[in-house]
Amino acid sequence: MAAEELGGAPHGEGVVGQLSDWVNDHIRTVLLGPSLVALFVVFIYPATMLLWLSLQNTRGIGETFEPAYNYGRIFTDPTFWNAVEKTLIYSTGSLILSVGAGLAIALALNKVLDSRVRNAYATLILISWAVPLSIVGVTWRWMFNGQLGVVNKLLIDLGILESSYSWLGNSLSAMVVVILADSWSRIPFAAVVLLAGLQSIPQEMYDAAKMDGATTLQTFRHVTLPYLRPSFFVAGLITWMFAFRAFAIPFSTTGGGPGGATETLAVYIHRFGIQLLDYGFASAVSVFLVAVTLIVATGYVYFILEQIEEIEV
Amino acid sequence: MAGPNFTVEQYRRRQRLWNLLESRYVVHLVLFLAVFFIVSPLIWQLLTSFKTQQGVLELTYLPTEPTLAAYERALIDRGFWRAVVNSVLIATASTVIVMILGTPAGYVFSRFRFPFDNAVFVFVLFTRLFPPIGLVTPYYRIVTTFGLLNTKTGIVIANVYLWLPLVIYIMRNFFITIPQALDEAARVDGCTKVQAFRYVVFPVVLPGFAAGTILTFLYSWREFLFAFTVSTDLNSMTIPVATFLFVGDAGIDWAAMAAAAIVAVIPSALVVVFFQRYIVVGLTGGLKG
Numbered sequence: 001m002a003a004e005e006l007g008g009a010p011h012g013e014g015v016v017g018q019l020s021d022w023v024n025d026h027i028r029t030v031l032l033g034p035s036l037v038a039l040f041v042v043f044i045y046p047a048t049m050l051l052w053l054s055l056q057n058t059r060g061i062g063e064t065f066e067p068a069y070n071y072g073r074i075f076t077d078p079t080f081w082n083a084v085e086k087t088l089i090y091s092t093g094s095l096i097l098s099v100g101a102g103l104a105i106a107l108a109l110n111k112v113l114d115s116r117v118r119n120a121y122a123t124l125i126l127i128s129w130a131v132p133l134s135i136v137g138v139t140w141r142w143m144f145n146g147q148l149g150v151v152n153k154l155l156i157d158l159g160i161l162e163s164s165y166s167w168l169g170n171s172l173s174a175m176v177v178v179i180l181a182d183s184w185s186r187i188p189f190a191a192v193v194l195l196a197g198l199q200s201i202p203q204e205m206y207d208a209a210k211m212d213g214a215t216t217l218q219t220f221r222h223v224t225l226p227y228l229r230p231s232f233f234v235a236g237l238i239t240w241m242f243a244f245r246a247f248a249i250p251f252s253t254t255g256g257g258p259g260g261a262t263e264t265l266a267v268y269i270h271r272f273g274i275q276l277l278d279y280g281f282a283s284a285v286s287v288f289l290v291a292v293t294l295i296v297a298t299g300y301v302y303f304i305l306e307q308i309e310e311i312e313v
Numbered sequence: 314m315a316g317p318n319f320t321v322e323q324y325r326r327r328q329r330l331w332n333l334l335e336s337r338y339v340v341h342l343v344l345f346l347a348v349f350f351i352v353s354p355l356i357w358q359l360l361t362s363f364k365t366q367q368g369v370l371e372l373t374y375l376p377t378e379p380t381l382a383a384y385e386r387a388l389i390d391r392g393f394w395r396a397v398v399n400s401v402l403i404a405t406a407s408t409v410i411v412m413i414l415g416t417p418a419g420y421v422f423s424r425f426r427f428p429f430d431n432a433v434f435v436f437v438l439f440t441r442l443f444p445p446i447g448l449v450t451p452y453y454r455i456v457t458t459f460g461l462l463n464t465k466t467g468i469v470i471a472n473v474y475l476w477l478p479l480v481i482y483i484m485r486n487f488f489i490t491i492p493q494a495l496d497e498a499a500r501v502d503g504c505t506k507v508q509a510f511r512y513v514v515f516p517v518v519l520p521g522f523a524a525g526t527i528l529t530f531l532y533s534w535r536e537f538l539f540a541f542t543v544s545t546d547l548n549s550m551t552i553p554v555a556t557f558l559f560v561g562d563a564g565i566d567w568a569a570m571a572a573a574a575i576v577a578v579i580p581s582a583l584v585v586v587f588f589q590r591y592i593v594v595g596l597t598g599g600l601k602g
Binding site: 020023024027028030031032034035036038039042043045046047049050053101104105107108109111112119121122123124125126127128129130131132133134135137138139140141142143145148150153184187188189191192193196215216217220241244245247248252255265266269270273274279282283286287289290293294297 | 324327332335337340347352355357358361369374415417418421425427439440442444448449452454455474478505506538541552553557560570571574577581582585589592593596
């Protein structure tokens with residue numbers, strides 16, 4: 001063996017030695033195999049079942065194989081398209097708020113020179129990211145409660161509202177509240193990714209811009225933004241993708257209400273699949289959600305790669 | 314940007330505006346507002362948790378007679394201390410399994426060529442990008458079939474699905490930063506491939522391993538969707554699920570709900586305070602490469 005000639009490990013004696021030789025010769029299988037087997041069991045098996053279930057009619061008692069049934073329902077059921085619409089509003093709103101606020105925070109953090117102060121700020125801002133998502137939901141539900149909520153109390157004390165407003169009882173304001181709650185938990189991630197992007201910009205670029213007499217605005221536009229673009233896209237894609245599939249926050253803040261006004265696709269799938277036990281329809285909607293996510297993600301990644309190449313040129 | 318009507322005066326005014334935006338006052342104002350927005354909902358929960366059931370109805374900002382009774386109602390009367398124990402057990406078991414499986418797998422992807430290696434790696438990324446809500450329906454059926462409904466095992470298995478691809482990806486990115494010459498030197502010095510991984514490369518990647526561990530623990534602790542689907546009984550439900558269950562009550566005991574929420578947030582907050590740097594490394598390490 002080549003390794004032995006180079007002074008590598010000698011071949012072992014006995015059962016233990018043979019086993020150790022076998023492990024050495026099959027190192028990739030030994031180190032990677034268990035993970036792949038695990039992923040096969042916990043992912044491939046349920047994912048295959050998902051496809052299979054989506055072809056079954058499970059509305060009545062038992063299951064019958066009707067490939068077109070559930071997919072047909074998708075295109076004719078107005079509640080499905082309501083969920084699609086709400087999901088788009090929800091994910092777009094959260095994307096804009098999270099990445100916008102995240103950018104402001106990242107730019108500000110990048111200007112704090114004392115690293116202890118910067119870390120203190122970063123720690124406080126990261127806390128909302130670590131809060132369990134159902135806790136985010138019940139917290140915002142409580143703050144915006146119609147009778148006892150602190151938001152109504154504050155707005156009345158400040159003279160902005162005259163009497164309590166039912167935030168979660170009105171379609172539009174309920175959507176605003178769930179988007180705020182969602183952004184609240186996603187802003188730290190966007191801020192962290194964008195800050196990492198800002199810190200990767202070489203100082204020489206700023207020095208060169210200064211030497212050329214560039215204004216602050218010009219420096220921002222022609223140095224900061226182009227370098228930040230990849231981080232911007234990554235933060236945007238991930239924020240959008242996770243907001244698009246959001247379940248815990250809308251579910252625990254409003255339960256999808258009032259009257260489906262905040263029912264995202266994930267809440268919709270949960271309602272049919274787990275509460276109404278209509279597995280087939282829930283699976284077909286899931287397939288739709290997965291397909292949209294993957295198409296957007298793939299297209300976006302290609303787009304990012306092109307963008308990055310442009311920058312390097 | 315600078316049109317024909319763009320005068321020197323306008324230019325200077327803009328420059329002043331930008332300089333103002335960059336001043337330390339504005340920087341700290343932005344950060345102060347951000348911290349206020351992030352922290353105030355949790356402060357409100359904390360204040361609520363110290364109120365009496367009657368005190369909640371009085372609509373005051375501060376608790377008039379601060380008490381820990383809400384914690385007693387949530388944790389002892391409702392028995393949610395068991396949900397806390399379940400959460401600790403489930404998050405710990407999930408983290409151990411995911412790190413033991415994912416670390417060597419990430420190493421293989423960072424070092425070795427093998428048939429279909431890129432395809433296998435894309436498969437791992439695919440499982441990561443796949444929306445977990447899509448698997449909930451079949452998973453619920455599988456869990457029911459195998460008698461794993463209302464068990465901690467059922468939740469741990471879901472956590473393995475959720476976080477293993479992420480850890481493989483993160484660990485691969487950390488291993489890639491370590492020169493392959495290190496492995497080769499160890500091999501020349503007489504290490505087997507396993508020894509080279511275990512005693513030479515692994516210690517170097519320890520900070521990345523720590524980041525992956527902390528991230529997985531936090532994610533498992535936070536997880537709601539599968540925990541809620543698999544279990545809503547005290548033998549196996551987690552504290553985020555328990556806290557959510559208050560919402561179903563006819564007259565919600567908001568103080569007790571707030572107390573449960575604070576109990577669920579404390580471990581997360583402590584991890585963030587002590588391991589902030591690792592979390593940032595983990596979050597950004599999972600993106601590059």
